[in-house]
Amino acid sequence: MNRRVSDTPPPPANSVLAPLLAGIESLQGVKPATAKLLARVAGGGRVIDLLFHLPESVVDRRYRPALRAVETGRVCTLLVTIMRVVPPAPGGGRGRRPWRVVVSDGTAEAELVFFSPHQVRRLEAGQDIAVSGTLERFGERLSMAHPDYLVLQARLAEIPLLDPVWPLTAGLFPSQVRSAIRAAFAVFPALPEWQDASVLAQRKWPGFEQALRTLHRPCDFPELMEGEALVGASERARARLACDDLLAQQVSMAQARRLNRLRPGRSIVSDGSLRAVALSRFGHEPTTAQTRTLAEIDADLAAPRQMTRLLQGDVGAGKTLVALLAMLGAVEAGHQAALMAPTEILARQHLATFEKLSPVPVAFLSGSVKGKARRAALASIADGTARMVIGTHALFQESVVFEDLALAVIDEQHRFGVEQRAMLGEKGHQTDVLVMTATPIPRSLLLTQWGDMLVSRLDVKPAGRKPVRTSLHALSAMDDLLAGLERALARGARIFWVCPLVSESETVDIAAAEARHHALAAHFGPDAVGLAHGQQDIALREQAIADFAAGRTRILVATTVIEVGVDIPDATVMVIEHAERFGLAQLHQLRGRVGRGQAESYCLLLHDSALGQTARRRLALLRETEDGFLIADEDFRLRGGGDLTGRRQSGLPDLRLASPLHVDMLLRLAAQDARRLVDxxxxKTPPALRARRQAVSLLLELFARAQAVRAIRAG
Structure with a gap:
């Protein structure tokens, strides 16, 4: 979330970082309205946030040809004389007719074309000017439409030969960014070096300020004007800044890890009596992976420190059974345990499973539980009568008081905010936390690398789960697809049809689902097709899913509301429309809604006919593997992995300057250095390391890494 300029906290007056931590509006020549726009595009209102807003490319304006020998179609800078200014020809549509400025360098003529008279009114024949832009040839005529720069030749130095291009926002112009950046470097303080000197020498990395200057103001370095020198210098500068970003995060994680090791917990040891009853009702032996992960959880519960463990399990791996057995262990020891799910559908699915297997009663709490039932549930949780509790976001509301919450289980942890996850754990005293996800986290982002969360993996699926046959189909072949679905329905199939992710607007997505529902109902009959989406009344949505589960409807059109928490073993076909618009991990989750019974199951990925090479490779990977961890790795490289120490749940993992490639290349280096600095x-600390520790404290301030511990505790 972007910080408003007015929200920028004042820096400590005596801090060497004060000029960089000050608000952008403090820079000379930056007006308050411009500062707000800069803060919006930079993702923060501090001067350092502006400097962290790196250019996305550089326009090379060094090409200065004679017009007679110019290579058209590329950016060039010309030194020319104005021969004449030609106003628009008279007639209607004056605003659409261009002004033409004929120029010459003595070897040939060219035209400068303007559709706005603003710049032209200052031009007159005989002026010597410098222009920079893209020159095109139309027949025998050379033409440059709206030059990027046009100045008198005496001011040629104002045209940057290496011109950075920054991402902008509405109302913000490159000249304003350039001016603010220049003002920021004018107040840049001298900072000590926090990177290891041997690493800097080995990799030929520049200092922190020089790295920023290289990217924002390459013209400050004459040595970069020759040949391809800028390319190598820019790569080294970006790598150095990425390592700064990673080092700041790794140091904050190492500090969180160290503090968590010192945080006392309570030892929870179970006797296995309630678990034995649950397993007898389950009727199957746990898989080797379930047995192993439960042993890991038990060891954490028994240790005299608080547990924070992630339970990763691919779709259908059996996470719910492990969670139930872990919670029963806490109950056996005389405490309470709670499980929080992100949706009522998923919470009630867990409730149904727990009620079948648990030898102790299970309380339920959600937003739909009201009146007398709600008061009874709250009372039983508060007095300890309810030893096992399942619910939604309602569990961390202020009115919910636990008698002795010892274990908090959070399902589909990525669907909750950091604050929400922390609030549930804080309902108890020294509460152990187990978070679960069926969306595998990429190996390069496991929290064992980033913080203090241990990881258990359910990498073996229960016996009997059949693979789902996945295929790709162009949307242009819709008639053939519908004919194939008719044959599948004739064989008794039940079909999920997930509608495309149109935009970030759920309203737009629902409109697409309703349109597809209407089309399929017209084709297959209105009684055959149901509809489920997130804006429906929950009773109506659950009725639609129940009708589909019971076979009263044969096709369920839905948005991603069915991504988790829907278990219908008789569903055997999953159709995903415009699959290229979804993330790979989400497609894998949706595919996991079928293949839960004994029948052969299918996933049909519908895509645009004009599918790009990258999109085709992504979908082909899904066709070739059901390994959710492999899919997650690829998804991270393409989309980013989310924010593990803050509140952002998508994009790069709370990194300002490090790309996925930088993470792969530099994470290990930064992690090892952070452990050395912290541990x-x-x-045994030599003077050089002691000095670097002091410098790293400045690095943490620059990257705003002060609040990592609570976020890591929340999972």
């Missing part, structure tokens, strides 16, 4: 005992 080396004072008596």
């Amino acid at each position: 080396t005992p004072p008596e």
Whole structure:
């Protein structure tokens, strides 16, 4: 979330970082309205946030040809004389007719074309000017439409030969960014070096300020004007800044890890009596992976420190059984345990499973539980009568008081905000936290690398789960697809049809679902097709899903509301429309809604006919594997992995300057350096490392890394 300029906290007056931590509006020549726009595009209102807003490319304006020998179609800078200014020809549509300025350098003539008279009114024949832009040839005529720069030749130095291009927002112009950046460097303080000197020398990385200057103001370095020198210098500068970003995060994670090791917990040891009853009702032996992960959880519960563990399990791996057995262990020891799910559908699915297997009663709490039932549930949770509790976001509301919450289980943890996850754990005293996800986290982003969360993986699926046959189909072949679905329905199939993700607007997505529902109902009959989406009344949506589960409807058109928490073993076909618009992990989750019974199951990925090479490769990977961890790795490289220490749940993992490639290349280096900085005992710390520790404290301030511990505790 972008911080408003007015929200920027004032920096400590005596801090060397004060000029960089000050608000952008403090820069000379930057007006308050411009500062707000800069803060919006930079993602923060501090001067350092502006400097972290790196250019996305550089326009090379060094090409200065004679017009007679110019290579058209590329950016060039010309030194020319104005021969004449030609106003628009008279007639209607004056605003659409261009002004033409005929120029010459003595070797040939060219035209400068303007559709706005603003710049032209200052021009007159005989002026010597410099222009920079893209020159095109139309027949025998050379033409440059709306030059990027036009100045008198005496001011040629104002045209940057290497011209950075920054991402902008509405109302913000490159000249304003350029001016603010220049003002920011004018107040840049001298900072100590926090990177290891041997790493800087080995990789030929520049200092922190020089790296920023290289990217924002390459013209400050004459040595970059020759040949391809800028390319290598820019790559080294970006790598150095990416390592700064990673080092700041890794140090904050190492500090969180160290503090968590010192945080006392309580030892929870179970006798297995309630678990034995649950397993007998389950009727199957746990998989080797379930047995292993439960042993890991039990060891954490028994240790005299708080547990924070992630349970990763691919679709259908059996996470719910492990969660139930872990919670029963807490109950056996005389405490309470709670499970929080992100939707009522998923919470009630867990409730149904727990009620079948649990030898102790299970309380339920959600937003739909009201009146007398709600008061009874709250009372039983508060007095400890309810030892097992399942619910939604309602569990962390202020009115919910636990008698002795010892274990909090959070399902589909990525669907909750950091604050929400933390609030549930804080309902108890020294509460152990187990978070679960069926969306595998990429190996390069496991929290064992980023913080203090241990990871258990359910990498073996229960026996009997059949693979889902996945295929790709162009939307242009819709008639053939519908004919194939008719044959499948004749064989007794039930079909999910997930509508395309049109935009970030749920309203737009629902409109697409309703249109597809109407079309399929017209084709297959209105009684055969149901509809489920997130804006429906929950009773209506659950009725639509129940009708589909019971076979009263044969096709269920839905948005991604069915991504988790829907378990219908008789559903055997999943159709995903415009699959290229979804993330790979989400497609994998949706595919997991079928293949839950004994019948052969299919997933049909519908895509645009004009599918790009990258999109085709993504969908082909899904066709070739059901390994959710492999899919998650690829998804991270393409989309980013989310924010593990803050509140952002998508995009790069709370990194300002490090790309996925930088993460792969530099994460290990930064993690090892962070451990050395944080974990080396004072008596074994050499002077150079002690100095770097002081410098790293400045690095943490620059990257706003002060609040990592609570976020890591929340999962």
